[in-house]
Amino acid sequence: MDVLWEGLGEYSEDILRCIRCGFCNSVCPTSNASFSYMASKTSRGRLVMLQSILRKSSTINPLDREFRRLIDLCFGCRRCLEVCPAGVRIPQLMWRVRSLGGGGGRLRLMLKHYGAIEKTASRIHRLSNLILGSRLGRRILQTLAGIDSRAPFPRFSPPLESMIKQSPGQGRPLAYFIDIFTNYHESGLGLRVAGFLERLGYSVYAPVQREAGTPLLEEGLLEEAKQVARFNVSSLLREVERGARILTSSPAAYLALKRDYPELLGDEDSRVVAENTVDVLEIIREEVDGGRIRFREGRGRLIYHSSCFSKATGMSGLIIGLLESAGYSVEVREECCGIAGMWGMMREHYEEALDVGSRLFSKIRGADVPVVSQSETCRLQISHHAGVRTLHPFEALLGRIQSR
Amino acid sequence: MRYFSRVSENDLDFLEGLLGSRNLSTREEELIANSIDAYQGGFHKPEVVVWPEEPEQVSQILRYCNERRIPVYTRGGGTGLSGTTPIHGGVLISTVKMNRIIEVMDRDMQVRVQPGLIYERLNKELESHGLFFPPDPASASYCTIGGMVACNASGLKAVKYGTTRDYVLGFQAAFPDGSLRRVGFHTFKYSTGYDLVKMMVGSQGTLGVFTEITLRLRTLPEHAETIAAFFPSIRLATETIYHIVRRGLDVAALEFMDGWMTRAVSEFKGLGFPEAGAMILVESHGTRSAVRETLSRVRDIIREHGGFGIMEAEDEASRKRLWDARRGAYPATLRLAKTLVISDIIVPLSRLAEAVEKAYEIGDRHGVKVYCIGHFGDGNIHAHWCAEERGDEVLRKLHEANDEYSLYAISVGGAVSAEHGIGTEKKKFLRLQHPEAYDLLLKVKRMIDPNCILSPGIMFDVDEVIG
Known part of the structure; x- marks a missing residue:
């Protein structure tokens, strides 16, 4: 046709x-x-x-x-x-x-503005959490945004971007490309990442940025996704030209900069940004290899969930290596949890997502060790449906790093 | 007048009553998704797709369709390369819901499985028993055991381990008369009259529908090593392969890639291979000392024949790198060609070098590019007929070249297919392939499936069977 x-x-x-x-x-x-x-x-x-x-x-x-x-x-x-x-x-x-469908629809309209909506909700996080903590609030969210009222939905935290500096200070500059989840739902994690790197002599700051835009791509809102990509590339390129590397802690943010933006825009600027993008876990690897940080003696066990994006970016091998260097005995689980960003939260996919994730949940339910996953929504889905404690790999490593 | 009946509302009611509404579909999307396999053919939709869960359901479907004269096709992973799609419509039985391992008989080194089980999943499960089912086709991650048995699949390791046929000890299958029969034994050899088990292997759904299969297993090798070597010419490479086989060396894989393919793979995977007329890959399995001894003698033969740049892989990671080169052949070709037809001929070992030259000669004559790789340890050549354009005319030209190559294979005492099957693609050669036994093949088909409802148009034209 x-x-x-x-x-x-x-x-x-x-x-x-x-x-x-x-x-x-x-x-x-x-x-x-x-x-x-x-x-x-x-x-x-x-x-x-x-x-x-x-x-x-x-x-x-x-x-x-x-x-x-x-x-x-x-x-x-x-x-x-x-x-x-x-x-x-x-x-x-x-x-x-x-x-191809084009057109609007309420969900598409919400998605086009999801970055701004999340930012607003984060600024009034206490009220947002109060509303979304109630059944009525979840029903409203289901009606307005199509997010199933049974799905796990993350609590809002105050925006990370307002808690760290906006321009580089002393030290090796790292421009933090934060993305939605860390920025508005897990700012505590983002703060710990920034603090840790500052102690290593880096200067972490949040330049002007928008969301990574992965949900826009998934929905086929390509023009909107391109606009977001152009905005972010243009801002981050300025930081690269000033001598900064671009820091990520979210696999979606990393994938957007490394793969999606160059593919979407096909220009030199996005390739330069991609080449200068580094994840916090890659920095830890550099520091370990350079002998600047060491892990404490001791053993531990954990389960590593290799999220789809961690596999796609090739980060899983690095993460497993780091966790083992830190003394952990690692059980690797390759099965998908089914959430896929927002996909598994949506009303029309909620049951399908549970079906997809059931193979993973049955293997880890009742585990007496934490499940480590780089993906924020995977951690949300896993802790909700398998009832286990989850951690970002950075958190699992942080506790093992010897203070200087 | 149309020979086969169309699937009617009454027929759908029967099937729904038998299987439940979840286990059949007539939606256009589902029919299309089941209308083609990995063969370069067209789309041939069934009229209904069904998913039986029990052997008895399969036998009842066959009995009913035989009475109503409705075609029945069987589909597993849909990874077939010879064309086994429902060219006469009718009912398509998808085996994917019959996908269990019924029993691992560890002490007997056997396993009973349902036909829809995926090959790779079986071997993953068998790992903990220290056993495996060796044939290892390229489609390992998605082909089903039923499909492998139906086309007598094999792959890289056939030179040591043989083909699927060597591992099928027995089966349960449904037949057009509605019977459900168990055939075969739980023993590794028998002398009990006609071998119906072996006859059914490779029958591509034309005689019955497997509902359970018993496979012989092998012990996972203790150790494996791989070497690669390059040659100035094709003939020196094929001579090396011949001498490795002739001297009885215990190799598990003996692969060949011509110079163009070697270059293409090297560039595609960034492997930095030297310029060569051909390369070979040799793998050996067994105890560490036996593998070392075998490969030491293989290296001697390589050197005797002017081989150079020998690469050795003793651990899993370096072996994987070498095998990535071989597995990269198909993707490398796909990046350079928009249309591709792959041969599956097999020739006597003495003809290997000549067969490669013959492919080039045919390619030149038809104005078609051709590159050769293959499981040369057993004489199996996959010539890749390629074109940088797309379209029906281009595809026709590639098929013509491939057809001529098939005729060549027959003329030298070889076969048109070593592991992909006859399907719709090569049925025109079946009479030539069996010049003095073709009528017997037809008689077997007519005896078991007189109305030709099972996979009609595959292996035989319908008129020949019912005529």
Whole structure:
């Protein structure tokens, strides 16, 4: 169908390049759930349906609501990118299929402004938490934003960006690209990251920035995502030119800067920002390798949950190595928890997310050791549904670092 | 007049009554998603997709469809490369809900599984028993055991471990008369008349539908090492392979890549391989000392034949790097070609060098690029016929070249397929492949499936069976 050819542009070629080997299905979280015995609910099935539309071999309408439901089962985990022999950019082309619908809708309107909404709610965090702590508040959230009232929703904290300095001071400059969750829900973690790095001689500050914009991509709001990307790249590039490196502590923020923005904008500026982006865990690795920090003696056990984005960024190997260097015996769990940012919180996906996550929850429920995950929403989902204590890898390492 | 019946509302009512509403679908999206596999063919939709959960349901579907003369196709992981899609419509049985390991018989070194179990999941489960099911096709992460048995799948390790057929000890299958029969034994050998087990392996859903399979297992090797070597010419590489096999060295893999493919993979994966006419990969499994002894003799043969740049991999990580080169062949080709057809011929060992040259000659004549890799230890060549353009005309040209290559394989005493199966792609060669036994094959098909409801159009044209 022409609308698909026109809407996908160069990504049409990706669809035609698919050889239908099924490798994506073997790693795709939603293709291994109990509902995905149906081929149309798997990753390869989505590609086959798109091929059939492009090759005029089916009557499927790409704008049809039911078809869109099937496309929405790709929540952008990026695991498929590691195994696809044909190099098909599956998540990226699904964003573009979603963008075909255009139009508004309440959810899309909310998403377009989610950064500003979160910022406001964080500024009045006590009131926000009071409202969202009530059943009525959750029902309102469900009605307005489509977030299932049973889903875990993080408490708001005061904005981190207002608690750390806005420009570099003494020390090696690190411009902190914070993203929504750390900024407005886990500012305590962000403060500990900044404080730790300051003690190592870095100067951590928060330059002008917006949200990373991953939910915009996932929803197919590509123009809005590009606007956000351009804003962030332009601001962060100024910091790089001043000699700063860009610091992240969230895998979504890291992935946006390292992969999504260069892919979305395709310009030199975003590539420069990507090259100068570093995660706090990579800095810890540098410091350990340089002998500037050491871990205390002692042993411990923990479970490491390799989140989809940690795998996609290649950070999982580094994290496991660091945790082992710090004396932990690490049990690695590769299964997806099903939350995928906001996907598993949404009313239409809540049950599906539980289905996807059930394989992980059954393995870790009742664990007597903490579950470490780099992803903030994974930690939220895991602690809520498996009833276990969760930590960011930085927190697990912090307790082991020998003070100088 | 149409031979097969269309699936009617009454038929759907029957199927829904048998399976429940969750276990069938006639939605366009689901039909399309099941209408094609990994073969470069078109879309062929079934009229309904069903997901039986019990063997008895499968046998009842077959009995009903046989009475109503409705085609029945079976699908596992849908990773087939020979074209086994429902070209006559009808009912598509998806085995994916029958995906359990029924019993690991550790002491007997056997396992009973349902057909929809994914190969890699089986071996992951068997790890704790120190056992494995060796065939290891390239589609390991998503193909099902039922599909492997149906096309007698194999892969990189067939030179030591053989093919799926060597491991199937027995099965339970449903037949068009509605019967559900167990065939085979729990022993590694038997002399008990016609071997119906082996006959069903590779039958691609044309004789029955597997509902349970018993597999023989092997002990996980204690140690494995891999070496790679480069050669100035194809002939020196194939001579080396011949002598490794001829001298009886216990190798578990013996792979070949021609010069172009070696270069393409090296560039794609950034491996820095030297310029060469061909490369080979050799792996050995066994005790550490036996592996060392075998590979030492392999190195001697390589040097005798002008091999150079020998790379050795003794630990898991370095072995993986070498195998990544081999596994990178297909992706490397896909990045350079928009249309690709892969051959699966097998020739006698003495013909290996000639067969590679023959591929180039055919390619030149058809104006088609061709590159060769393969499991040369057993004579299996995967020529990759490539084009930088897309379209029906281009695809036709590649198939023509591939067809000529298949005819060449038959002419030298080889076979048109070593591990992918006949499907719809190569059925035109089946009579040539079995010039004096083709009528017997047809008689077997007619005896078990006289109405030709099982996978019609696959392996045989319907007219031939019912004619």
